[in-house]
Amino acid sequence: MPSWKASAPVVGFDLDLTLLDARAGIRATLAALSGETGVAVDADLVVSRLGPPLETELAHWFPAADVPAIAARYRELSAVHAVPASVPMPDARAAVDAVRRLAGRVVVVTAKSTALARASLDRIGIAADAVEGALFARTKGAALLTHRVDVFVGDHVGDMIGAREGGALAVGVTTGPCSAGELRTAGADVVLARLGEFPPWLLGEAARRR
Numbered sequence: 001m002p003s004w005k006a007s008a009p010v011v012g013f014d015l016d017l018t019l020l021d022a023r024a025g026i027r028a029t030l031a032a033l034s035g036e037t038g039v040a041v042d043a044d045l046v047v048s049r050l051g052p053p054l055e056t057e058l059a060h061w062f063p064a065a066d067v068p069a070i071a072a073r074y075r076e077l078s079a080v081h082a083v084p085a086s087v088p089m090p091d092a093r094a095a096v097d098a099v100r101r102l103a104g105r106v107v108v109v110t111a112k113s114t115a116l117a118r119a120s121l122d123r124i125g126i127a128a129d130a131v132e133g134a135l136f137a138r139t140k141g142a143a144l145l146t147h148r149v150d151v152f153v154g155d156h157v158g159d160m161i162g163a164r165e166g167g168a169l170a171v172g173v174t175t176g177p178c179s180a181g182e183l184r185t186a187g188a189d190v191v192l193a194r195l196g197e198f199p200p201w202l203l204g205e206a207a208r209r210r
């Protein structure tokens with residue numbers, strides 16, 4: 001087992017349904033968007049498949065030509081409706097604290113815009129050393145390489161693809177839309193049922209790499 005790339009671990013985390021539960025806020029944002037546009041969006045369906053970029057989701061509901069403008073408006077509404085309703089996923093703070101106890105760095109890599117990601121993290125009281133937004137699947141990998149991330153934790157198959165692309169150990173958590181089997185097929189090295197299992201796993205990994 002190789003040691004960390006630097007003197008202490010660098011751990012990357014996905015945001016939605018890994019560290020952050022924004023589902024209530026996303027529902028409120030979609031309700032506001034539907035009110036403005038007159039287009040009904042099935043919020044239950046949307047929050048059941050979080051992970052890909054916003055534009056990908058909106059393309060299911062709006063004509064392609066309208067998606068950029070609708071996405072921009074969604075982000076404005078999100079700052080008002082979604083960020084204040086943000087709550088941490090269970091044990092999210094404990095997972096980040098576990099990295100800090102090893103003197104490690106925390107990097108959040110998300111499909112959410114960087115501005116909304118920062119605002120959401122502020123709201124839930126989690127401090128990241130770096131936030132890289134508007135990335136998904138393979139493009140997350142580039143950010144992981146830049147930050148020399150050792151371990152990437154996420155709930156979506158796209159996160160596992162990004163981890164492999166970025167040379168990070170891929171840790172899947174089944175707190176999002178993807179099953180353990182789907183995460184493993186996408187390249188997960190480790191699958192945890194919940195983030196509460198992450199601190200003991202990380203301590204064990206640190207011991208193995210010593």
Ligand SMILES: [Mg+2]
Nearest residue numbers: 014016017155
């Ligand atoms: Mg996610």
